[in-house]
Amino acid sequence: MKKITYTLIGSILFLIVMAGCSSSGDSKDGEEKVKLQLGHALSEGTPASDLINDMAEKISEKTEGRVEIDVFPNSQLGSETEMLEQVQLGTMESAAIMVGTMQSLDMKMAIEDLPYMWKDIEHAREAYKGEFGEYLAKVMDEKGMKKIGYVEWGFRHITNNKKPIVTPEDVEGLKIRVAQSKLRIDAFEELNALPTAMAFSEVYGALQQGALDAQENPLANIVAPKFNEVQKYLSLTGHFYNTIMMVVDNGTWDKISSEDQKVILEESERISKEVQVKNDEVELEYIEELKSKGMLVNDDVDTNAFREKMLPVYEEWEKDVFGKELMDIYRDASGW
DSSP states (O other): OHHHHHHHHHHHHHHHHHHHHHHTOOEETTEEOEEEEEEEOOOTTSHHHHHHHHHHHHHHHHTTTSEEEEEEOTTTTOOHHHHHHHHHHTSSOEEEEEGGGGGGTOGGGGGGGSTTOOSSHHHHHHHHHSHHHHHHHHHHHTTTEEEEEEEEEEEOEEEESSOOOOSGGGGTTOEEEEOSOHHHHHHHHTTTOEEEEOOGGGHHHHHHHTSOSEEEEOTHHHHTTTGGGTOOEEEOOOOOEEEEEEEEEHHHHHHSOHHHHHHHHHHHHHHHHHHHHHHHHHHHHHHHHHHHTTOEEEOOOOHHHHHHHHTHHHHHHIIIIIHHHHHHHHHHHHOO
């Protein structure tokens, strides 16, 4: 009787162990398969969105399916803030989020929203490769997220239905949509504009209905959503420079083998470089495309006057939010 009982118990334990093994996902040669949902707010058809898709495909190939990434573009899984919360809660494994939006977890991440931060695009790109980018990655690591790479989104420009924007005075009284960032609101208020924080998915309709006069975005995100259909003027103000940080929650990252982690980091670095090259290639194409669709484009913007008018936010935010350490790291990299 005891022998039968022991045999029965042993069989049950064996089945439990086997069930536990199978619940961790399909495996190859005993290695666990890790699946990640990666959400972002980028419009499909933009260099950043296309290359994130390419990265996901290459990672699956190079890890022989051990790591699979399902990409959900165009805010399909929620706004950037909502997706960031999902990653922090562990209900979504990965996301590509604009650095400035990450201020919802730590206000220091708002530093990306300082106007006219970088003397030129070369200084901006180098900063994210160096100490500045490392500092921001450490902030997010403390929030439970591993930075796997940065992807350039680019300089932001103003479109509107009123007139060309040449001087800061041209922005006065303009009802302009900005991303959900207190610093961006403060910066535009320095110009006596009327900034409105709004989710990107709502912008086209608000412009179409006349609830807004203007919006500001990189060229890729002006072309892709067809803002030319509801906006007459494009002014190349270049007032903010945006970068996307790709993150994986630390718990998921720790499940991935060191070999496959290396593949992910290498692929992220590859597309980071390729996005920059592609952005440079298509910038003039975007401008010509918008012109061909009826937009009036001006590049004679007095950016020095804009920067001077918006500079008061630097001192205020350094004192209240960023602190001297972070601002010194930024200043060393800024090129100014």
